[in-house]
Amino acid sequence: MSHAVALAFDETGLPGECLPHYALIRRWLDETPRAAIELKRREAELLFRRIGITFAVYTEGGGPERLIPFDIIPRVLAPAEWSVLQRGLVQRVKALNAFIRDVYHEREILHAGKIPDALILHNDGFRPEMQGFEPPRGVYAHISGIDMVRVGPADFYVLEDNCRTPSGVSYMLENREATMRLFPDLYSRHRIAPVSHYPEELHDTLRSVAPENCEGEPAIVLLTPGANNSAYYEHSFLADEMGIELVEGADLVVEDNIVYMRTTEGLRRVDVIYRRLDDDYVDPLTFLPDSLLGTPGLFNAYRAGNVTLANAVGAGIADDKSIYPFVPEMIRFYLGETPILANVPTYRCAEPGDLGYVLDHLHELVVKETRGSGGYGMLVGPHASSAERASFAARLKARPNDYIAQPTLALSTCPTFVESGIAPRHVDLRPFVLAGKDIRIVPGGLTRVALRDGSLVVNSSQGGGTKDTWVLESMGDAQPHRR
Amino acid sequence: MLSRTADSLYWLARYVERAENVARIVLVGHRMASMARSLGASGDEWLSTLIATGCEPGFFAKYSEPDSGAVIDYLVRDPDNVSSVFSCLETARRNARAVRTALTADMWDALNETWLKARDFAAQKMTLDTAPSFLEWVRERSQLFNGAYDSTMLRNDAFYFTRLGTFLERADNTARILDVKYYVLLPQDEGVGGALDYYQWQSILRSVSALRAYHWVYHDRLQPWLIAELLLLRREMPRSLISCYDQITRYLDLIAEAYGGERGECHRLAGEAHARLRYGKIQKIFQLGLHEFLTDFIDRSLLLGGEISNLYLT
Numbered sequence: 172m173s174h175a176v177a178l179a180f181d182e183t184g185l186p187g188e189c190l191p192h193y194a195l196i197r198r199w200l201d202e203t204p205r206a207a208i209e210l211k212r213r214e215a216e217l218l219f220r221r222i223g224i225t226f227a228v229y230t231e232g233g234g235p236e237r238l239i240p241f242d243i244i245p246r247v248l249a250p251a252e253w254s255v256l257q258r259g260l261v262q263r264v265k266a267l268n269a270f271i272r273d274v275y276h277e278r279e280i281l282h283a284g285k286i287p288d289a290l291i292l293h294n295d296g297f298r299p300e301m302q303g304f305e306p307p308r309g310v311y312a313h314i315s316g317i318d319m320v321r322v323g324p325a326d327f328y329v330l331e332d333n334c335r336t337p338s339g340v341s342y343m344l345e346n347r348e349a350t351m352r353l354f355p356d357l358y359s360r361h362r363i364a365p366v367s368h369y370p371e372e373l374h375d376t377l378r379s380v381a382p383e384n385c386e387g388e389p390a391i392v393l394l395t396p397g398a399n400n401s402a403y404y405e406h407s408f409l410a411d412e413m414g415i416e417l418v419e420g421a422d423l424v425v426e427d428n429i430v431y432m433r434t435t436e437g438l439r440r441v442d443v444i445y446r447r448l449d450d451d452y453v454d455p456l457t458f459l460p461d462s463l464l465g466t467p468g469l470f471n472a473y474r475a476g477n478v479t480l481a482n483a484v485g486a487g488i489a490d491d492k493s494i495y496p497f498v499p500e501m502i503r504f505y506l507g508e509t510p511i512l513a514n515v516p517t518y519r520c521a522e523p524g525d526l527g528y529v530l531d532h533l534h535e536l537v538v539k540e541t542r543g544s545g546g547y548g549m550l551v552g553p554h555a556s557s558a559e560r561a562s563f564a565a566r567l568k569a570r571p572n573d574y575i576a577q578p579t580l581a582l583s584t585c586p587t588f589v590e591s592g593i594a595p596r597h598v599d600l601r602p603f604v605l606a607g608k609d610i611r612i613v614p615g616g617l618t619r620v621a622l623r624d625g626s627l628v629v630n631s632s633q634g635g636g637t638k639d640t641w642v643l644e645s646m647g648d649a650q651p652h653r654r
Numbered sequence: 655m656l657s658r659t660a661d662s663l664y665w666l667a668r669y670v671e672r673a674e675n676v677a678r679i680v681l682v683g684h685r686m687a688s689m690a691r692s693l694g695a696s697g698d699e700w701l702s703t704l705i706a707t708g709c710e711p712g713f714f715a716k717y718s719e720p721d722s723g724a725v726i727d728y729l730v731r732d733p734d735n736v737s738s739v740f741s742c743l744e745t746a747r748r749n750a751r752a753v754r755t756a757l758t759a760d761m762w763d764a765l766n767e768t769w770l771k772a773r774d775f776a777a778q779k780m781t782l783d784t785a786p787s788f789l790e791w792v793r794e795r796s797q798l799f800n801g802a803y804d805s806t807m808l809r810n811d812a813f814y815f816t817r818l819g820t821f822l823e824r825a826d827n828t829a830r831i832l833d834v835k836y837y838v839l840l841p842q843d844e845g846v847g848g849a850l851d852y853y854q855w856q857s858i859l860r861s862v863s864a865l866r867a868y869h870w871v872y873h874d875r876l877q878p879w880l881i882a883e884l885l886l887l888r889r890e891m892p893r894s895l896i897s898c899y900d901q902i903t904r905y906l907d908l909i910a911e912a913y914g915g916e917r918g919e920c921h922r923l924a925g926e927a928h929a930r931l932r933y934g935k936i937q938k939i940f941q942l943g944l945h946e947f948l949t950d951f952i953d954r955s956l957l958l959g960g961e962i963s964n965l966y967l968t
Contacts, residue, residue: 398751411755422658433657435811435966436913 179581180323181595182246192249192643199357200244200586200593208243212588215243215353239342240636245350246585246598246618253364253642256319256327256602257612259511262502264315264604267334267489269505270498271311274488275301280504286497290521291488295542298450298485300457304474306483307380310606313481314373314445315490316340316616319512319600321583328515328580330599332498334490335482336447339617339637340603341405344369346617346639364614364642369603370412373445376607380479381442389442392416392432394423396448396464406447420448425468428475443479444469450484492541492575493519516578520571529576530567533560536576537627538567551627553579582627585638587620597621599629600640614642659753660815661967666749667803667819670765673742674796675827677789679707680729680739682834682861684786687722689853700725702837706830709737722782730780730788739792740776743769758806761799768795811912814905818962821905825898826955829948831861832885835878836945855881862893882944883936895951896931902958903928909966920961927954 184190189197200208248256273280274291275298281288291297316337318330347366351358374391381389395406397419410417422432423441431438446453452462457470472478488494496517499510518525518536529536533552540548550563567574584595602616618638619629629635683703690699701720704710709728712735717724732738736745747769750757757765775788800820807813835858855876859865864884871890872880886895903924910917939947 398748398754407755416656417755418656419658422656433968435655435657435660435815435909 179595179597180321180326180583182321182583182585182598190249192247195357195360196245196247196586205592208588208593211353212243215241215349218349218352240622241346241349242587242596242620242622242636242638243350243353244586244588244593245639245641246600246620247361247641247643248615250643250645253614255325255511257614259327260317260602260604260612261610262506262508262511263317263329263332263498264312264606264610266498266502266505267315267332268309268311268606270501271334271483271486271489272305272309273505275304275485280501283504285500285504286494290493294488294491294493296485296487296489296491296494298488300470300474301483301485307382307476307479308608310380311483311486312489313376313380313483313606315604315606316601317604319602319616320515320580321598321600322580323583327512329498329512330515331492332490332495333601334486335449337601337603338402338405338447339601339619340369341408342637343603343613343615343617343640344408346637350639361641362644364644366613366615369613370409372605372611372613373409374413374415376605376611377443377445377479377481379608380481382476382479384476385442390432390440391443391445392418392423392441394418394420394444394446394448396452400447402447409445415445420452420463420465423466423469425466425472428468428472428477430466430469430472430478441478443481445481450487453480453484492539493521493572496575515580518576520567520574520576525576526567526571529574530564533564535579537579538563538574538576541573541575551579554625554627579627582621585618585620587622587636587638589622589624594624596624597627597629598638615640655756655811657967659756660811661963662749662753663756663812663816664819664962664967666746666753666765667816668823669742669746669749670796670799671820671823672737672827673739673746674793675823675831676707676729676737676739676742677792677796678827678861679703679831679834680726681786681789682831682857684726684782685857685860686834686854689857690850693850693853698837702834703729705837706834707737708830709735723779726782726785727780730785731776733776739789740772743772743792756812758803760802760806764795764799764802768792768799811909814909814912815966817905818902818909821898821901822955822959822962824893825895825902826952828862828885828893828895828898829951829955831858832882833945833948833952834858836948852876859884864891864893867891879936879940882939886939886947887931887934887936896928899924899928899931906962918961918965920958920965923954923958923961927951927958 182190183193183197270280278291280286281291312334314337316333316339318333319327320330321327343366377391378389391413392415393406393410393413395403395417397403400406407417416432418432424431424433424438426438430441430444432441448464451459452464454465454467454470455462456467458465469478470484473480473484496514496519499514502508502510518529520526520529520538529538533550536552538550538552550559552560555563582597582599585598586593587596589596598618598620600616600618602612605611618640619635620638621627621629622636680703683699687699698720700722701710704713704720704725707729713720713725713728716728716734728735728738730739733741733744735741747765750762750765754762772792778784780788803813803816807816835854855878856865859868859876859881862885867890868876868881868884871884871888874880884891884894888894889896889900891897906921906924910921
C-alpha cells in the first residue's frame with residue numbers, strides 16, 4: 172500500500188472499526204470466499220462487456236479496452252452525510268446561477284469589488300453576446316456536475332464545478348443497473364435511494380424552462396455533436412430514456428428566428444434544446460464560423476426568446492478554474508448564507524504573492540491549468556520528478572494567469588477490487604444537479620475511483636474507473652460491526 | 655421522425671442489400687470466368703463484372719488491366735472503392751451507428767458482428783481462392799440482417815423506409831446482374847446458344863438463387879427470353895423487378911397514408927415504373943432491346959431514389 176493511501180481516510184471507518192453504513196458490505200466482503208467474489212467480478216466484467224459493447228461500439232474501432240472499468244464494490248454514503256451534501260449542492264448551484272445572471276446584467280459582484288473585473292471580462296468563458304439577455308426563469312446552468320472530494324469523516328470539499336456540458340450520468344445509471352443484477356441479495360438488504368428516475372427529472376427540468384411563448388407541450392430535443400463524440404453513447408441513452416429526438420446540427424434549421432427540425436413530415440418546431448455541444452460550435456454565424464456541428468441562426472433564435480438552450484450559452488464563466496476560488500463569496504453575496512460546502516484552498520498564480528508561494532512549494536501542491544479538464548495539463552507535485560517540476564515551474568512563470576494550485580489532498584479511499592484482491596483506492600464524487608423551476612438532485616452521483624495504487628487521478632482518461640454510489644435512505648438493519 | 659433518421663435507415667438497408675448484390679455479381683463473374691477457362695475460351699468476364707457493378711471508371715483509375723486478382727480485390731475488399739463489398743458493409747454500419755436508437759438490438763447485432771468479422775477478412779488482399787467463401791458469407795449475413803429487421807421492427811414509418819431501401823436497391827441490382835450478360839461478349843467461334851452461352855445464362859440464374867425456380871416455373875431448357883421474363887416480369891420470383899416494385903409502391907403508399915395522404919413525384923414515378931412492368935411483355939422488350947430496357951430502368955430507379963430523398967429524407 173502506498174504512503175498516500177495509508178494516510179488517507181477510508182470511508183468504511185478507522186482501522187479496526189467499521190462505520191454502521193458499511194457494516195453489511197464489510198460483512199459481505201469478509202464472509203464471501205475470495206473465489207466467489209472473483210466469480211462475481213468476472214460476471215460483472217462479462218455483463219459490462221455486454222453493456223460495454225454498447226458503450227464501445229460508438230467509438231470507432233473501440234474494443235473493450237476503451238471501456239471505463241466498473242468496480243463491483245459499491246461506495247456507500249450515510250443519510251446524514253448525503254443530507255449535508257444535498258443542501259450544500261442546492262445552495263452552490265443557486266449561487267452559480269445567480270452569478271452568471273449577474274455577470275451578464277448588472278455586474279453587482281464586480282461593482283462591489285468581490286471579484287476583479289478583468290478575471291471576468293477577459294475570460295474565454297465570458298460571452299459578451301449574452302449581455303442583457305434573460306433566459307427563461309433566469310436559469311443558466313440547468314445541468315451541473317459538481318466534483319466533490321473527501322478527506323475526513325465530515326470533510327467534503329468541492330474540487331470543481333462543471334456548468335457547461337457535464338457528462339457521466341449514464342454511468343451512474345448503468346452502474347446501478349449492474350449492481351442490482353449482480354448482487355440482488357446485498358442490494359435488497361439495504362434501503363438505497365433510487366436513481367433511475369434521473370431521465371424523468373431531467374425531462375421535467377427541461378420542460379419547465381420552455382420559452383414563454385411556447386404553447387402546449389414543448390418539443391424538446393437533445394443536440395449531439397454526432398456519433399464520433401466520445402459521449403455519444405450517453406447522448407443517445409438520455410434521448411432514448413426521455414423519449415426525445417437526438418438531433419445533430421444539420422437536423423435543425425432556423426427560419427425567422429424560429430428553430431425547426433427536419434422530419435419526414437416536413438419542418439417541426441423545436442422549443443427546448445438540451446445541447447451537448449460547446450458554446451463555440453452552437454452557431455457558426457455567431458461563434459466559430461467554420462463549425463459544421465451547429466446550426467446557423469440558432470443563437471439569434473435563442474436571443475429572440477423562441478428557443479431555450481440548456482445549458483445557456485456563456486454558463487462556462489461560472490466553472491472556470493480561475494473563478495472557482497470566488498464561489499464561497501458568491502454564496503455570501505447573492506444568498507446571504509454561509510457556504511455549506513467548502514472549497515479547496517486555492518492559490519491563484521495570477522497573484523504575485525500566490526505565485527511565489529506556489530513556486531516554492533511545488534513538491535507538495537497540485538497545479539492545474541485554469542482551462543484544462545480531464546486531468547490533462549496538471550502537475551501532481553509529490554508524484555512528479557524534479558525535472559517535471561522544473562519544466563512546470565518554467566511554464567508557470569511564463570503564463571501565471573493560466574494556473575491555479577491547491578494542496579495535495581489525501582483523497583478518501585474505498586475498498587476496491589483490484590488484481591491483488593481488495594484494497595483501498597482513492598475516490599471522488601460527481602453529483603448531478605438539475606436547475607429549472609426548482610433544484611433537484613438524484614441522490615448520489617458518479618463515483619470515480621483511481622484504480623492504480625497511490626494514484627490520485629480519477630479521470631477515465633488517466634486509468635480511472637467508476638463505482639455504484641449508494642445513498643442510504645435509512646440505516647435499516649445495518650449494525651455496527653467490530654472486526 | 656427526423657429526416658436524417660429515415661435517411662440513415664433507408665441507406666443502411668440499401669448498403670446491406672448492395673453488399674449482398676455486389677457479392678452475387680462477383681460470384682457470377684467468378685463462375686463465368688472459370689467456365690470460360692475450362693471450355694478453353696478466354697473471355698472478358700471480369701471486365702463485364704466491373705461494368706455491371708458500375709465500378710469500371712474507378713477501377714481503371716487505379717489499374718490498367720482487368721486481371722482477375724485486381725478486379726476481385728477491387729470489388730470485394732478495396733476500401734478506396736465505395737461500392738466494394740467491404741465498403742458497403744462499412745457504410746451500412748456507419749449509418750446504423752448514426753441512428754443507433756432507431757434500430758432494434760437484433761438489427762444492430764447482426765450488422766455490427768458482420769462488420770467486425772468483415773474487418774478481419776479485409777485485412778488481407780482477396781484472391782480468386784479466398785473471395786468465394788467470403789462472398790457466400792456476406793450473402794448469409796445480409797439475409798440474417800433482413801430477417802432480423804423483418805422480425806423485430808415495429809411496423810411504422812421507420813420500417814417502411816428501411817423496406818424501401820432494400821427493394822429499391824434489389825431492383826437496381828437484379829437489373830444490373832441481368833445486364834452482365836449483355837457485356838460478356840461471346841468469342842467469335844462461339845455462337846449464341848452454344849455451350850458457353852448456356853453456362854453464362856445458368857450463372858446468371860444461380861447468382862439470384864433462381865436456377866431451380868426457373869425449372870419449376872418453366873419446365874424448359876434455359877431460354878434467354880424466359881430467363882429475362884422471370885427476372886423482370888414474374889411475380890413469383892422474389893428478386894424480379896416487378897416483385898421489387900410491388901413492394902416499393904406498397905411502402906410508398908403506406909408512408910403517404912401514415913403522413914395524411916399527401917403524395918409526391920416519387921409516387922408518380924414508382925407507379926409509372928410499376929405499370930411498365932405489370933403490363934410489359936417480354937417479346938416487346940426483346941424487340942426493343944433488353945439492354946436498352948435495363949439501362950432505362952436503372953436510370954428511372956435512380957430518379958425515383960432522388961425524388962424519395964427530396965420528399966422525405968432531406
